[in-house]
Amino acid sequence: MTNRRKHSKALRTVPFLSLILICGLFFIFDMGQILAAAKTVKYNGKTIAKYNKSGQMVLVPSKNSNTNYKNLNYLISGHKKKTVVIPKGSTVRLNGVLRPGNNTTIIAKGAKIIGKKKSNVIFAAPDKKLKNLSIIGGTWRSVDKNGRTGSLFAFSYVTNLIMNGVDCNANYKGHAIEIIACNNVTIKNCKVAAIGSNPSKCLEEQIQIDLATRKTAPKIAEYGSKYVKGQTCKNIYILNNTVTGARAVGVNWTDSEGGKWRNKFHQNIVVKGNTLTGTTSEALAYFNTVGGEISNNTIITNATRTDGNSSYTIGIHVAIMGIAPRSMANSTLTVSGNTVYGNRNGIHFKAYFNKNESKCLSQLGYVNVTDNTVYCKKGTKKAIVQVKRSCRKLTLSRNRLYKWN
Numbered sequence: 001m002t003n004r005r006k007h008s009k010a011l012r013t014v015p016f017l018s019l020i021l022i023c024g025l026f027f028i029f030d031m032g033q034i035l036a037a038a039k040t041v042k043y044n045g046k047t048i049a050k051y052n053k054s055g056q057m058v059l060v061p062s063k064n065s066n067t068n069y070k071n072l073n074y075l076i077s078g079h080k081k082k083t084v085v086i087p088k089g090s091t092v093r094l095n096g097v098l099r100p101g102n103n104t105t106i107i108a109k110g111a112k113i114i115g116k117k118k119s120n121v122i123f124a125a126p127d128k129k130l131k132n133l134s135i136i137g138g139t140w141r142s143v144d145k146n147g148r149t150g151s152l153f154a155f156s157y158v159t160n161l162i163m164n165g166v167d168c169n170a171n172y173k174g175h176a177i178e179i180i181a182c183n184n185v186t187i188k189n190c191k192v193a194a195i196g197s198n199p200s201k202c203l204e205e206q207i208q209i210d211l212a213t214r215k216t217a218p219k220i221a222e223y224g225s226k227y228v229k230g231q232t233c234k235n236i237y238i239l240n241n242t243v244t245g246a247r248a249v250g251v252n253w254t255d256s257e258g259g260k261w262r263n264k265f266h267q268n269i270v271v272k273g274n275t276l277t278g279t280t281s282e283a284l285a286y287f288n289t290v291g292g293e294i295s296n297n298t299i300i301t302n303a304t305r306t307d308g309n310s311s312y313t314i315g316i317h318v319a320i321m322g323i324a325p326r327s328m329a330n331s332t333l334t335v336s337g338n339t340v341y342g343n344r345n346g347i348h349f350k351a352y353f354n355k356n357e358s359k360c361l362s363q364l365g366y367v368n369v370t371d372n373t374v375y376c377k378k379g380t381k382k383a384i385v386q387v388k389r390s391c392r393k394l395t396l397s398r399n400r401l402y403k404w405n
Contacts, residue, residue, distance in 0.1 A: 043074045049084070056083040056107070065095035065116070076100040086111040086138065093143070098122045102131045108138025109165070115142045115152065126157040126181070126212070126220050126227040133161050140168040146196030147171035151178035156212065156220050157227070161185045171196040172246045172279075173204050180220060181212040181231035188239040194279075198246060201305070203281045203312065205250030206243050209233050211264050215256035230264040232288075240273040248276035253288040253321045262322030265290050272296055278303060282317040290324065291331035291365070300341045315342030315374070320352040320390075324362045329392060331365035339373045341404055346374035346383040351390035363392050370397040375404035 041049040041057055048071040049057040057075055062068050072094070075084045079102040086092055088110030097120050100106070115121035121140055124130045135153075142148040148170045155161060161182060170176040172194040179185055192206045212231040214221045221228045238249060251269050254261050269292040276283040278301045286294065294316060303313040311317060316335065320328075340346040347369065352362040369384060376383040380401040386394050 041075065043071055049075055052085070054083075056085050058085040058087060059090075059092070061087065061090045061092050065093035068092050069094045069096040069098075069116075072098055076104050076106065079103055081132075083107060086113065094121065099125065099128075100130065100133055101128075102133075104132070105134040105136065106138075107136045108140075109136065111137070112139045112141070115140070115148070117143050118148075118150070120148075120151060120154045122153050122155075124155045124158050126223050128157070130155075130158045131160055133158060135163045135166055137165045138167070140166060142170070144171070147174060147194065148176075149174040151175040151208075153177045154180075154219070155182055155185075156180040156217065157231075158182045159184055163187045163190055165189045167191045169193045169195050170206060172198045172202050175204060175208045176206045176245075178208045178210065179233060179236065180210045180217050181227075181233060182236070183234045185233070185235070186237040186239065187241060188237070190241045190243075192241060192243040192245070194245040198279055200280055201307070201309075202246035202279075204245065205247040205252075205281075205285070206245035207238060207241075207249045209236055209249070209251045209266065209269060211252065211254065211261060211266070213254055213256055213261050216252065216254050230261040232264050232266045233269070234267040236266070236269045238269075238271045238274060242275045244277040245279065247278050247281040247285055248283045249274075250282075250285045251287055251289050252285070255321070259322075263324075264288065264322070265324055265328070268292050270294075274298075276300070280305070281312045282314050284316045286316065286318045288319075288321055288324075289333075290328050291333065293334045294318075294336075294338065295334060296337040298339045301343060304343055310344040311348070313343030314345045314348045315340040315376075316347045318348065318364070318367075319350040320362050320364060322352055322362065324352070324364075328362070328365050333364065333367045335367065335369045335372065337371045339375075341375045342383075343377045343404075344382065345378070345385045346376045346401075347372065348385050348387075349390045349394070350387040353388075357388070360389055364390055366393045366395075367391040368395045368397075369399060370395070371399065373400045373402075375402045377404045379403050 039051045040047045081103040083105040086108040091112045093114045168176045176192045266289045271294045273296045275298045283299045283301045301315045374383040383401040
């Protein structure tokens with residue numbers, strides 16, 4: 001081949017290479033646009049969130065509470081695994097209730113979320129039977145200056161719920177966190193406190209662990225009678241929190257509807273490493289529960305009632321209010337390593353008796369009470385009390401008892 005032919009072929013190749021280069025540039029440009037678009041989440045034509053390097057959706061907060069409410073519900077809806085971040089330093093006001101879908105993580109570290117007046121901030125409805133919800137961090141409040149008189153967080157029929165590092169409150173007559181008929185719940189490292197006026201006979205707990213009945217869960221009853229058949233909670237872990245309320249933590253029962261739900265029992269409730277303060281009732285009421293643990297807590301009951309209801313002045317109040325299932329007989333309750341301050345009693349155990357307490361109808365199982373430091377205003381003999389034979393076997397070991405002056 002002559003040099004002239006080679007040169008001619010090379011010249012014909014140049015436009016072809018140029019075309020490839022230009023097409024490549026357009027492709028790169030278009031891909032850049034696609035990638036840029038993929039890094040944002042749009043709703044109604046507007047960008048409501050941006051993806052961070054971890055693939056989490058970071059909310060773009062709005063000054064409009066209705067926009068925040070709609071955008072957040074859009075982001076947390078559906079059942080695919082997702083993480084939504086409410087940016088640190090932001091204050092997000094809501095004009096409605098957040099209703100997350102399955103497999104949702106909400107990270108709100110350093111953010112403040114303010115809910116609508118007289119409304120939950122997050123509600124899990126019973127018909128959804130929500131699974132895998134995590135709420136991490138954030139200061140969560142109601143716009144009501146005296147706190148929510150209902151429940152700020154209301155969870156029913158949720159499986160696998162985690163609340164970690166959340167700061168929340170409610171009115172003394174309300175609940176910051178309400179758990180009804182839930183399974184596998186962990187509330188840890190949270191700060192929970194009642195605000196507003198504190199009625200002298202108030203019994204409401206800031207963290208409420210409850211069963212589903214028409215009386216205890218009237219909002220749940222609106223979804224149908226099948227959701228209020230006395231369904232209880234199982235595997236609930238209250239860990240390393242600071243809680244102050246009329247009653248700090250309550251594991252509840254009910255005698256409503258003619259006492260038909262007395263025989264419903266929760267299972268495996270663990271209360272560990274907390275500081276719990278009750279102002280007008282027990283710091284910890286632990287009713288109708290099969291098996292569990294109460295350990296390494298500081299528990300202070302400041303209640304001083306003299307109206308015939310002195311049981312509300314106990315530090316740790318463990319009681320059976322109905323006929324327990326057969327599994328109770330071989331169950332174990334560990335009460336260990338606590339520092340307890342109580343008025344009538346520091347730690348109190350009571351089985352289910354007939355009216356004049358002449359016959360025990362249902363006992364607690366094996367109860368181990370060890371290494372506790374107990375202060376009682378009624379003296380050391382009242383510091384740890386078992387009413388008659390309330391426990392199948394009660395083991396007391398290495399407890400230190402003092403009069404609380």
